[in-house]
Structure formats: structure tokens, C-alpha cells
Amino acid sequence: MGILSFMADFIDSLAKRHRLLPWLLAYALLLPLPFVLTILFNEYLIDLANRICLFILLAVGLNIVKGFCGQVTVGHIGLYAIGAVTSAVLSLEPGGFGGALGFGWPIWAAIPTAVLVTAFAGLIIGLPSVRLEGAYLALATLGLGESVRIFIAVTPALGSSTGLMMIPAPRIGSFVFDSFTSYYYLVMTAAITGIYFSFSILRSATGRAFQAIREDTIAASVNGINVVKYKLLAFVLSAIYAGLAGALFAHMPPGYLHHNNFTVIEMVTLLLMVVLGGIGNVWGGVIGAIVVAIAYDQTKDLVFYFMDRPIVFQPLVFGLSMVLLVLFMPRGIGGWIEDFQRNRRFVRRSEERLSGTARNP
Amino acid sequence: MALLETRNLSKSFGGLQAINNVSLKVEPNTVHGLIGPNGSGKSTFFNLLTGVYQPDAGSYIEFDNINVTGKPAHYIAEHGLSRTFQLLRLYGELSVLDNVLVGYHPHTKYSPFAPFFNGAEVRRQDKIVKDEMFELLEFIGLAEHAEIPAAELSGGQRRLLALGRAIAMRPKMLLLDEPGAGLSPVNVDNLMATIMTLKERYKLTIVVVEHILKVVMSTCDTISVLDHGQKISEGTPEFVKNDPAVIEAYLGREMADEDIRAAMDA
């Protein structure tokens, strides 16, 4: 606790000088990560770090609609797929492998367009939320998300069973983001920016409206919140995150996409991140994404043989962890973070009161 | 010119006629009492006025010269009609300050996308609004609890917060559904005093549902009485108190006359 408080105090004092200082510090600390990973372990871990950054974007985005606004959605992975495939297809050269569609757009036009397309898809996935709640909404969004994947799987123009190959890497001038390390800077920047903006949303009237809807929809509407509009907005904002994550995934080395990246299992993994993170807590979600992504990576190839048949038990492990988490740690990591922050606030207030410097927050 | 007017307002739930052809006017700058036995339709009446329930065909509701019949709740709120709930419906996990900030929502001037494109403006406006809401919290005596989750307040504090959240939007009219429920008599008196000060300070017109008759009798300019969804009496406290229809319906047929007087004067 001591070291945590010390760090928190330090971050607070930085933030007091300038709001952005803690963020810049975090950014600076994360810059040398690829070199550290290469020296201590191997280059493959940079690829893992890159995928963690994408998962962070996904989890933080999902947290907006599920955590802030309380809408149970299981269609997020479908949005990720839409972002990825749109950006890939837009940037691929026409006449690619196996009848894959290609428009030959520059990547920096393809990515924002993919984000916009995904935002629109988010609006559509959000439509059932106008009428449905809880498990029914989950089912409806699950159906929509999964149908996106199946559509990709059966459409040769979108890669179908072979997947989309040789998706170009982004470039700035003559610099090409085609290595794990160079791509790391792209996705890490996106992840930090994504986290920053999710706090901006949370701490605005928009975020308060989302939370009011989560806490009590009727009270929210009586307080003048257009519930339908804000629910859809939450879906759209979270889709922007998913779309960006998807597009960045498409262009990540080796520039290959397959519909197996967007299955219900990935969706469960994503949910696990948010649940472990503690619904609604941004930092919890980030930590959840890191922990689950690493666990996912480490258990991916775990196979044991039963009567000479291989059994992959990752889905089992993940499913079970989900149940155990919900049962025994319903507030997730975010619960600890919130308790910690509240304790600190309490201590600070008592100190202020004792020293007579209490003032409005 | 009435601030609020209903004509032939009706609402049925399946076979139950919860509100039956109620026509009622509330004059500006008054305190209007709404009383009636349990289940007589008082809360349903509020739910109809605020757009939580949709009225039956043939109903008409006008607020501040606007036809708000069948309009969504947020639309009616934006036009200055605010309310509290019998069961409060606070945002339990949100801080006390955030609860009143949500109450202020209709006056937010930046777009919902502003956090993305114009964070500086969001912070600038939120700072001003927070100071203003903090003043409101000071006024109702919750300032020192501003940062704790609403769910952790005591019962009385929660009632105050519900009031604060309803006033945060600077409404023209405030509907209070049993604001003093569950409070001790002394606390109810304090609460009513606070409400009357708030009325002056924010120039409010108030409609109040209250079970404690003494409170209604002493604070209301006009009282309407509901029974089985119908308006059975209306007038000054003095008139309503002596209306045989009210005595009959409100206090039950079996109660003796003197008991009724005693209850009303209590």
C-alpha cells in the first residue's frame, strides 16, 4: 500500500502542474518497451505487446457501452471485424488473391473510413437496445456480431476461408510500419490516446448521462436525458474504438486477416477483460486487458491428450475463470482501485480539515 | 393563466382505471397539494405528467402553454417540469455531486461529442456548473458529502439529495412525491421549511403529494383530492378539510367523525 500511495501522490502532484503530465510520463516510460522486451526475452513478445494494445482499445471501448452505460453487448467483436475487413479491403490493390476485393486506397484514408463505417455499424448493433435489456439485448447483439463473422467467412471477396493476405503496412513518407517494433509505436499511441479520451467522456455530461442511464433509466429520462440518443451514442463511441482497433489489426505485420480472429471465443475473452477489470472502471479494464491477453497467449497452445485425442482446454479455462470471477470478485480489479482511491480521498480530506485548508473540490 | 393543466386525463392498466378523467389546473407560484388514500393514483398522476407513462387516448396535458401530451420524459423535463420519486431513484453508485450534475443535464451547452473535440470547453463549463451545484449542495446541507456515493447517505440525506437533484435543472415546476416519507415529524417540518425556502429562492411552483395531512394543510394554497383515480374534491385546505366527500373517501367509512378531525388536525 505504501508504494502505491507514494506513486499516486506523485501522479497527483504531476497532474497538478499540468493535466497531461502523467500521460506524457506514461508515454515516455512505454517508449523503450520493445528494446527491453527484446533484450530480456525475445522479439515475439513485442507482437504480444502490440496485440495487448489492440485489446486495450477494444476493452476500453466496450467499457463505454457496457461499463459506463450498462448496456450488455456481445456484438463488440463483430465491430472489430468490420473495422478490420473494411480497412483491409479499402487499402488492398484491386485483383488480389482468390477474388479478394481491393480498392487501392491510401491507408491513411482507409483507416478513418473504416472507423466511420464501424461507427455506423455500432449504431445498428445498438438499435436493439432501444427495446431490449439484459440477456435479451445480449442475445440480439450476439446474433448481429456473429452474423458479421459468418458473412466474412462465406464471402470470397472478404477473404472467406483463406483470409485476406498482404494487407499493406502504413507508412509515413518513406518510413514503413512493417516491423513489430515500429508498429508498436502506432498501437501504443492509439491505446494511450484511447484511454485518455475514455476519461474525457467519463468526466463530461456525456459520461454522466451514460452512468445515469445505467443506474436508473427512468430517473435519467426525467432528468432530461434522451435515453435512446445516449444509448445509441454509447454504442457508436464504443464502435469507434472497435473500428480503430480492427483497422490497426488489419495492417499489423504480417498483414493477414482471418475470420477466426472474430469468433465468440474472442468475444468471451474480451468480456473477461472487462469483467476482470471491474465493470465501469477504466484502469481496471486496461489491467484486465493486459492480464487476460497474456493469459490467452500463454494458454493458446495448451493441449492435452485424452485417449490419443488432442483436447484444447483454453476455452474451458476461460469460461471457468469467467464464472469464478463473477461469483467471487464481482467488482473486479476496478473494485480495489476504487476502494484505494476512496481511502486516499478520505485521508486527504481529514488532513485538510485538520490543517484547516479544506476547500471546495 | 395556469402553468399546468390537464383535461380528461386517464390511464388504465389492463382492467384497472388508475386515473379516471382528471381535469386539474395548477396556478403559477402556488403550492398545490395532492392527497388521497393509498393506491388512489397520485404517483400515477405524476408519472403521466412527466412522461414516464403514456396517457390514454382523449387525454390532454398542457405545461407552460405547450401541449406535452404523450411527449417523451426528457422533452417534458427540458421544458422545466421536474420531479422527485416516491422511492427516490437516486443514482446510487454516483457521487452526491454527480447526482445533482445529472439533474443539471438539460442545460448542458456543449455537444455530446465535445469531450473528443473540445475538451478545454468541457472542462471550462463543467467547472462553472460544479461550483454552482456545490452551492446548491451547501444550501441543502450536503456539501461535505459531495464526493461519497449517493447509496451511502442516510435516509434523510437521501431525501434531500433527491430534492437537490430535482432542483438542479432550475425547473419552473416541481412535483414532489411524498418528500417526507419515512422521516420523523421534526425532520418533516425541517424538510418542508427547506422546500419553502427553495420555492422562494428558485421561484418554483410546487405540487406535493404528502401523507401527513398537517403538512399539506399548513403549506398548500390549493388541495386536490384523488380517490380511485378520480378527482373528488378541490379547494382551499379549509374547504377540503370540511368536504364530506373527502372525509368519506379519504379516511375510510368506518372512522368516526371526531377521529377524522383529530387526524386532520394532528
Ligand SMILES: Nc1ncnc2c1ncn2[C@@H]1O[C@H](COP(=O)(O)OP(=O)(O)OP(=O)(O)O)[C@@H](O)[C@H]1O
Ligand atoms: N405500472 C403499473 N402497472 C400496473 N398497475 C399500476 C402501475 N402503476 C400503478 N398501478 C396501480 O395503479 C393504482 C394507483 O397507484 P399509485 O401508485 O398511483 O397510487 P398512489 O396514490 O401513489 O398510492 P400510495 O399513496 O401508496 O403511493 C394502484 O392500484 C397501482 O397498483
Ligand SMILES: [Mg+2]
Ligand atoms: Mg404513490
